[in-house]
Amino acid sequence: MAASPVAARATPAWLREARRALLESGAVIDGPGHQGLLRSWQRSLGYGLPSTGRVADAPHASAAQLQRAQAAQRELMSHARPVMEFLFEQTRDSDSMVILADSQGMLLQALGDAHFVNRAERVALRPGAIWHEQWRGTNAIGTALAEQAAVVVHGGEHYLARNGFLTCTAAPIVDSTGRLLGVLDVSGDHRGYHPHTLGLVRSAARMIEHRLFDTRHGGGLRLRLHSQAEGIGTLTEMLLAVSPEGWIVGANAQALTQLGSLGLHQADIGQIMVDRVLALDADTLHGWCLRPSSAPRSLKLGDGRAVWARIEPGRQMPGRAPLSAKPATVVHRDALAELDSGDPLMQAAITRARCVLGKPIALLLQGETGVGKEVFARAVHASGPRRDAPWVAVNCAALPESLIEAELFGYRAGAFTGAHRDGAPGRIREAQGGTLFLDEIGDMPLAVQGRLLRVLQERQVTPLGGGKPVAVDFALICASHRRLRDEMQAGRFREDLYYRINGLILQLPALRERQDLPALTESMLARIAPGRGIALAPDLARAFAGHRWPGNLRQLHNALQTACALMADDETELGWGHLPDDLAEDLSADAPSKAVADTDADLRLQSDQLITRTVQACAGNLSEAARRLGISRNTLYRKLKTAAA
Numbered sequence: 001m002a003a004s005p006v007a008a009r010a011t012p013a014w015l016r017e018a019r020r021a022l023l024e025s026g027a028v029i030d031g032p033g034h035q036g037l038l039r040s041w042q043r044s045l046g047y048g049l050p051s052t053g054r055v056a057d058a059p060h061a062s063a064a065q066l067q068r069a070q071a072a073q074r075e076l077m078s079h080a081r082p083v084m085e086f087l088f089e090q091t092r093d094s095d096s097m098v099i100l101a102d103s104q105g106m107l108l109q110a111l112g113d114a115h116f117v118n119r120a121e122r123v124a125l126r127p128g129a130i131w132h133e134q135w136r137g138t139n140a141i142g143t144a145l146a147e148q149a150a151v152v153v154h155g156g157e158h159y160l161a162r163n164g165f166l167t168c169t170a171a172p173i174v175d176s177t178g179r180l181l182g183v184l185d186v187s188g189d190h191r192g193y194h195p196h197t198l199g200l201v202r203s204a205a206r207m208i209e210h211r212l213f214d215t216r217h218g219g220g221l222r223l224r225l226h227s228q229a230e231g232i233g234t235l236t237e238m239l240l241a242v243s244p245e246g247w248i249v250g251a252n253a254q255a256l257t258q259l260g261s262l263g264l265h266q267a268d269i270g271q272i273m274v275d276r277v278l279a280l281d282a283d284t285l286h287g288w289c290l291r292p293s294s295a296p297r298s299l300k301l302g303d304g305r306a307v308w309a310r311i312e313p314g315r316q317m318p319g320r321a322p323l324s325a326k327p328a329t330v331v332h333r334d335a336l337a338e339l340d341s342g343d344p345l346m347q348a349a350i351t352r353a354r355c356v357l358g359k360p361i362a363l364l365l366q367g368e369t370g371v372g373k374e375v376f377a378r379a380v381h382a383s384g385p386r387r388d389a390p391w392v393a394v395n396c397a398a399l400p401e402s403l404i405e406a407e408l409f410g411y412r413a414g415a416f417t418g419a420h421r422d423g424a425p426g427r428i429r430e431a432q433g434g435t436l437f438l439d440e441i442g443d444m445p446l447a448v449q450g451r452l453l454r455v456l457q458e459r460q461v462t463p464l465g466g467g468k469p470v471a472v473d474f475a476l477i478c479a480s481h482r483r484l485r486d487e488m489q490a491g492r493f494r495e496d497l498y499y500r501i502n503g504l505i506l507q508l509p510a511l512r513e514r515q516d517l518p519a520l521t522e523s524m525l526a527r528i529a530p531g532r533g534i535a536l537a538p539d540l541a542r543a544f545a546g547h548r549w550p551g552n553l554r555q556l557h558n559a560l561q562t563a564c565a566l567m568a569d570d571e572t573e574l575g576w577g578h579l580p581d582d583l584a585e586d587l588s589a590d591a592p593s594k595a596v597a598d599t600d601a602d603l604r605l606q607s608d609q610l611i612t613r614t615v616q617a618c619a620g621n622l623s624e625a626a627r628r629l630g631i632s633r634n635t636l637y638r639k640l641k642t643a644a645a
């Protein structure tokens with residue numbers, strides 16, 4: 001699927017077999033060229049979607065929500081429109097439609113053959129519908145967003161059987177800082193599948209990106225680069241936007257791909273000078289801007305590669321010498337910044353983590369279960385210089401003691417009974433160049449702790465069963481919900497290892513200690529139900545604020561996910577009736593004992609009133625009322641009895 005050769009479409013027999021194995025036992029059948037599809041199916045399975053039958057919860061934006069989403073993407077829509085019309089001309093009379101979706105998978109606009117549009121409406125392929133994988137499983141729009149790559153999803157590759165009549169091809173659209181803006185898609189009847197559509201859609205998405213680039217950076221200096229002079233001005237050119245001080249403030253996908261080896265990555269846009277990637281001093285650049293020429297000039301990249309360049313000076317000249325000050329605009333919010341929703345303890349942890357990014361200092365994350373230690377560790381990896389290298393996570397508590405050594409250090413062929421014939425490199429070597437995350441390190445057996453210590457000291461690993469030691473280089477992040485200092489004092493954790501892994505200890509706060517619950521809840525809801533504008537009912541928000549949340553962010557996230565699934569498509573206020581039973585009970589039980597800000601809000605009374613109203617609205621049909629309230633019939637009987645008492 002993603003980026004795979006189009007010729008490698010899955011055969012119906014393989015699709016049937018792979019789907020059966022995944023749905024029945026969660027097994028993944030190897031399918032060369034189909035890894036992207038399998039990843040997407042696994043995600044769809046993880047979202048709990050039934051692959052057949054009706055999908056009740058797929059959201060659809062109201063007219064007002066659609067208008068808001070369209071207004072937010074006005075620039076994208078206006079540049080996409082002519083390109084979509086061009087694409088529609090190419091695919092006219094082929095029973096298909098051209099669609100633009102935003103970065104949450106909400107369909108913003110569509111052009112199509114009337115006949116096909118009618119059929120497509122039946123699977124909600126119309127503006128306002130949300131085709132995020134979370135709601136519709138594997139589909140070109142949702143999967144292109146998830147994989148951030150152009151994809152074809154054809155017939156039975158769709159996760160939901162009801163979409164099997166479609167063939168869909170989608171390509172992501174990103175802005176000049178690499179931010180995902182949306183997706184361009186061509187969907188049609190599966191019998192009309194044509195392998196050229198992928199190239200067509202990719203080129204069309206690139207056309208939109210170039211139009212957006214020129215609009216956004218038209219006032220400043222732009223460099224158009226290509227290995228051939230004739231390639232300048234085509235869709236395969238590299239585009240760079242440069243600030244007056246010499247900072248690269250925009251780059252297209254082509255530039256990021258080709259100049260990545262010189263240090264230009266998406267996260268560096270706004271923070272890297274142009275002379276890092278081009279062998280070009282500020283004086284020469286300044287001179288060229290004073291004497292602009294439409295003829296391409298020959299130029300060398302930082303690594304000596306020759307390219308042709310056209311320089312478009314714009315209205316602001318670049319300065320003669322680059323300033324050493326901060327970039328004019330810091331345009332990127334990295335993964336660590338995404339975790340900041342205003343809590344001072346989290347902000348302190350993020351700031352301290354930033355200080356050690358890229359340095360050979362091991363991080364130890366501590367905190368109760370579910371506070372987000374793994375999420376934090378991933379963000380550290382994604383925000384640091386090793387972000388393009390492997391991320392390898394090992395849960396030390398989940399591995400049986402007998403296997404943990406082999407898993408970590410690898411083994412030679414025939415090292416022990418049951419070992420794989422060819423041996424295995426081990427997770428530590430898999431992390432080469434990247435980050436190794438050892439979760440629940442407090443649960444690591446003492447013998448294994450000794451071996452790990454040697455690896456960390458010597459920076460080389462010897463596989464079980466002998467063989468030559470292999471040098472390894474990785475950043476280390478460990479996590480534990482236990483206090484490792486206590487474990488060490490109790491003799492369960494080696495002192496020397498403790499001091500080796502805690503270059504910096506960060507204690508992540510429990511949810512009840514955080515001051516950002518409303519903002520955190522809001523951002524979780526926006527991610528769980530994109531585009532639906534769901535908010536907590538005020539009385540529920542107060543109850544949330546007074547709760548202890550023993551399961552921390554994991555518990556909050558799971559509760560919100562279930563609640564959103566229980567909401568009707570047109571509901572936007574998440575209330576008591578949408579909560580999972582056990583949480584509603586815990587929250588009601590909290591209320592009397594807590595001095596919650598608005599003590600006049602008798603939560604139990606409100607819950608009882610909601611139940612009474614719902615039962616009345618269902619004309620006494622308790623099964624229907626229980627369904628609407630999202631609780632079991634038994635719980636409803638019990639609640640009615642207590643309310644009457």
Ligand SMILES: Nc1ncnc2c1ncn2[C@@H]1O[C@H](COP(=O)(O)OP(=O)(O)OP(=O)(O)O)[C@@H](O)[C@H]1O
Nearest residue numbers: 339368369370371372373374375376481553554557
């Ligand atoms: N910043 C966040 N925003 C949204 N959800 C989050 C965040 N951090 C954690 N979560 C949610 O909480 C879940 C648990 O997070 P994570 O696995 O990182 O916790 P943990 O502290 O490592 O837990 P454990 O100690 O049990 O391994 C995640 O799967 C996610 O659903």
